[in-house]
Amino acid sequence: MQLTDAQRLDWLRLIRTEGVGPRSFRALINRFGGAAAALEALPALARRQGRPAVLFTQAQAEDEVAALDRIGGRLIAAGEVDYPRLLHRTDAAPPLLALRGAPILNRPAVAVVGSRNASTAGLAFAERLTRGLGESGLTIVSGLARGIDVRAHRASLSTGTVAVMAGGQDRIYPASHAALVDAILGEGGAVLAEMPMGWEPRGRDFPRRNRIISGLSYGTIVVEAARRSGSLITARFALDQNREVFAVPGSPLDPRAEGTNDLIRQGATLVSDVSHVLDVLGPIIEGGPEAEAAPARGGPDLAEQPDFWDEIDLDAYLPNSAPPHAPRGRPDTATDEIGFDPPEPADDRARIIALLGPCPVGTDELARCAGVGARVVQSVLLELELDGRIERHGSGTVSLVSR
Template sequence: MDAVSTTTELSEAERLDRLRLIRSDNVGPRTFRSLLLHFGSARAALQRLPELARRGGAAASARICSADEARAELLACRKLGISLRAPEEAGYPPRLAMLDDAPPLLGIRGDSEALMRPIIAIVGSRNASAAGLKFAGQLARELGEAGFVVISGLARGIDQAAHRACLASGTVAVLAGGHDRIYPPEHEGLLTAIVTERGAAISEMPLGHEPRARDFPRRNRLISGSALGVVVVEAAHRSGSLITARMAGEQGREVFAVPGSPLDPRAAGTNDLIKQGATLVTEVADIIRAVEPIMERPPQLPLYEDDEEPFAPDPESHDRDQILALLGPTPVSIDDLIRISGLAPAVLRTVLLELELAGRLERHGGSLVSLS
C-alpha cells in the first residue's frame, strides 16, 4: 500500500491510555508500536500486558502505569506548557514520525512550528576548540538565514554554540531527561531563550527523569531522526557525536563532517567519517546542495494493511523453548532467528514480544536482539 501523509488528533481517553502504555515497565517505542498494531488500541494492549508477560516467563507482575499516574503527568505537562503528541498528530516532527522507534508520545515545549520546517542537526565535541565553536556557530547562523532550523542536544561545546547562533531564526533542543531536569544545569537559561524565541524543546522522558548515561544515545536518535542530515563538527574517537552519525546513517539521513587537523584528536572522528563516505563540509552550501533533493520528497507516514497480522495467537511451548535456546547475551538478527528456527515470522515476533514484556529481552539497533 502506498504511504500517504495524514494527521489526526487523539481523544483525551486515547492519549491517557497511550501514556499509560509507554510508561509501563518493559514497554519501549518498538514494543509499543507492535502492541498498538496487534491489538488496535492502547487500552486493549494494556489489558493483555499481564498475560503476555506471564507467557514470556516473568518472575513477577510488571508495573502497569495507572490512570491516576498518567492523569497527573498530563496535568503537570500542561502546567509547564508541554504538549504530548503522537506521531500521527500535527506538530510532531514528520521525519521522526517515520521511524519504527519514534516516541509514541513526544513532549514538546515552545513553538511547535519550528518542528515543521526543514531541520539540520549540528553536533560535536563538548570540549571543542575555539575554531570548532566559531565554525559551528557560522554554519548554524547561515542555515537559519537559509530557512532551516538547527537541532542539537543542548550539550556543552558545539551543541550550545549552534543553538546560540540561531536563536532568532529558530532552533530545537533535544533533552536526555525530563523537561524539568535540564542537563547541563548551566544551560537552563539557554533553553529558556530557545523556547521563548522561535524554537522548541523536545523529550520522550517523563517529568522528573534525571538523565543517565544510557539516555544520551536514545536522545541522539531523536536528533538525527528529526533532521534531513547531521553535521558533525569535531568528534574524537568513541564520542557521542559519532553515535549520532551512525544512527543517522541507519535512519537514511545524510551525514556531513567538518575536516580538521590530523594532529588534533578532536578531529579524529570527523576525519574518519569523511574516509567512510560522509559529505565533507567547508561551507553551508555543501549542506544545502545535498539536502535540496530530499526536501522535494516530503516525508509520509506509513499505513499498514488492515488485515496485517504480525503475531501468532499463542505459540506452542516447544516453539518458545527453541527460540530461547537460540538466544543468548550476544545480539543476533531477527532474520537469522527466523531462518535458523524455521518458525513462522508471526510466531517468532510473538515470542520475542512476550520475552521483552517479561524483562528478559533487549533490543539493539539494526533489528538485533539478545537476552537481558
Template sequence: MLPPQGDAVDAINPSVELTESERIDRLRLIRSDNVGPRTFYSLVDHFGTARAALERLPDLARRGGAQRSGRICSADEAKAELAASRKFGIAWRAPGEDGYPARLATLDDAPPLLAVRGDTKTLMRPMIAIVGSRNASGAGLKFAGQLARELGEAGFVVISGLARGVDQAAHRTSVESGTIAVLAGGHDCIYPPEHGDLLAAILDQSGAAISEMPLGHEPRARDFPRRNRLISGASLGVVVVEAAHRSGSLITARMAAEQGREVFAVPGSPLDPRAAGTNDLIKQGATLVTEAADIINAVAPIMERPVMHPAGEPDSEPFEHDPQGHDRDQITGLLGPAPISIDDLVRMSGASPAIVRTVLLELELAGRLERHGGGLVSLL
C-alpha cells in the same frame, strides 16, 4: 536554496488528533514495564488500540516466563503526568499530530508520545542537526556558529542536544532563526544545569524543546544515545563539527546513517584528536563540509520528496495468537547474550515470522529480551 524562513514545512499525511482518553491510554502503555517504542507499536498494531494492549500485558508477560507481572501504569498516574505537564507548558503529541516533527515520526522507534514545549510551527519546519565535541576548539565553535547562522538564513531549523561545546554554539547562533533543543531528561531536568538560560532564550525566540522523558527524570548515561536518535531522526541530516574517537557525536552520526539521513563531517587537522572522528567519517563516505552550501545542496533533492510512512502503520506480518510450547522453547534456545537477527531466528527455527515475532514480544514483556538496532535481539 530554500524558500524564505517559515515557508518551508515538512509535511506528513495523514494528520491525526488523539482524543484525551487515547492520549491517556498511550501514556499508560509506554510508561508500563518493559514497553519501549518498538514494542508499543507492535502491541498497538496487533491489538488495535493501546487500551486493548494494556489488557493483554499480564498474559503476554506470563507466557514469556515472567515470575510476576510488571508494573502497568494506571490511568490516575497518566492523568497526573499530563496535568503536571500542562502546568509546565508541555503538550504530549503523537506521530502525525501538529507539533510532532514529521521525519521523526517515520522511525520504527519513534516516541509514541513526545513532550513538546515552545513554538510548534518551528517543529514542523525542515531541520539540520549540528553536533560535536563538548570541549571543542575555538575554531570548531566558530565554524559551528557560522554554519548554524547560514543554515538559519536559508530557512532551516538547527536541532541539537543542548550540550556544552558545539551544541551550545549552534543553538546560540540560531536562536533568532529557530532552533530546537532535544533533552535527555525531563523538561525540568536540564543538563547541563547552566544551560537553563540558553533554553529559556530558545523558547522565548520561537524555538522549541522536546523530550520523551517524564517530568522529574534526571538524565543518565544510557539516556543520551536515546536522545541522539531523536536529534538525527528529526533532521534531514547530521553535521559533525568536531568529534574524537568514541565520541557521542559519532553515535549520532551512526544512527543518522541507519535512519537513512545524510551524514556530514567537517574536516580537521590530523594532529588534533578532536578531529579524528570527523576525519574518519569522511573516509567512510560522509559528505565533506566546508560551508553551509555543501549541506543545502545535498539535502535539496530530499526536500522535494514528501515525508512518507509514519511510525505506527500496521505491520505486514501478523502475530500468532498462542505459539506452541515447542516453538517457544526452540526460539528461546537459539537466543543468547550475543545479538542475532530476527531473520536468522526465523530461518534457524523453521517457525513462521508471526510465531517468532510473538515469542520475542512475550520475552520482552517478561523482561528477558533486549532489542538492538538493525533488527537484532539478544537474551538478557
C-alpha cells in the same frame, strides 16, 4: 490522526509501563487495535513470560500530564499533525513526545552536533555554519550539551532551533543551560523530551536522545568529534535512518578531529561552507518527508551495543506484528564523549588551554569563548609561550604546539 484526552492517557500508560518500549508499543497497538486493549492484555502476556506486569496507573499518567501542563508543555503522539513526520518514518520513533515551545518540528531541519570539549576554532566555525544554515531557512536541531551543541543553538535562536533533552522536561542537563532553554522558548524555538517528567538523564539516555536528533533532520553535521564520541552515534543513527551525514574536517594533530576525519574517509560529505550542505539537502528537501531516501552508506565502526529498552519479548505471542529492531546504542556510562558533560575547567588558564588546538585562532575569539578579558588571555598566552606550548602566527593568532 488526533487522539482524545482519554486515548492520550492510555498511550502514556502503555509506553510508561515496565517492559514496553517503542518496538513493543507498536506491536501491541497493531495486535490489539489500541492502547486500552493492549493494557488489558499485558498482564496475561507477562505471566506467560514469568514476569510481573507493572502497569503505569491512570493516576500516574494524569499526574504527568498535569505536571507537563504546569510548565507550558504538552504531549504529541505519533501520527498527529504536530508530530515530526521525518521522525515518524524511523524505526523505534517515540510514540509520545513532550513538547514545549512552538510547533516547528515539521520545518526542514538539519542537526549540528560535536564535541563537548570543543576548540575555539571548532566553536567559531559551528557558529558561522549554523547561522548561515538558519538564514537559508533551515531549523537547527541539537542536544543542548556543552560545546558545539550550545553554540549551534545560540547561533540559531532568531531563525529557529530545536533542543532535544535526554531527561524529562523539568530536568535540564546540564542545569546551567536553563537560561538557554528559556531563550529558545522565548524566540519561537522548541524543546523536546521523550522521557517522563522528573527523569534524571542516565548514560544510556543520551544515545536514545541522539536517534531523535538525527530522526528530526534531513542531515546531521558533525563538528569535531573524537573516535569514541556520542556525536558519532548520532551519525550512525542518521545513516541507519537513510539521512545525509556531513563532517567538518580538522587537523590530524587534534584528537577532537579524529572522528570527523574518519567519517569523511568513510564517505560523509566534507563541509567547509554552508553551500556544501545546501547543495546536498536542497533537492532532498524539495522532495518532502515522503520522498524515497537514498541508500545508507557505511557508518563509523561502532561495536554492537545492548538495546536501549528492556522490552518484553513479544515475538512468540504476537507473530508478524513486531516492527524491525531498534537501532542499538551504548550502555550506561558516564563518560564525556558518550553523554555526561565533563566538569568545567577549574580556572581561566585551564579553560584557555582547553580551547586551544593545532588550528590558529584569534585572541579576541579565544577571550570570548573562555569568557575572560583580553588581558587574562594575553597573560596566559605569554606564560604558555615561555613554556614553549604555543606558537604565534600572523594577524594575532595562536595555536597549541603538538607534543
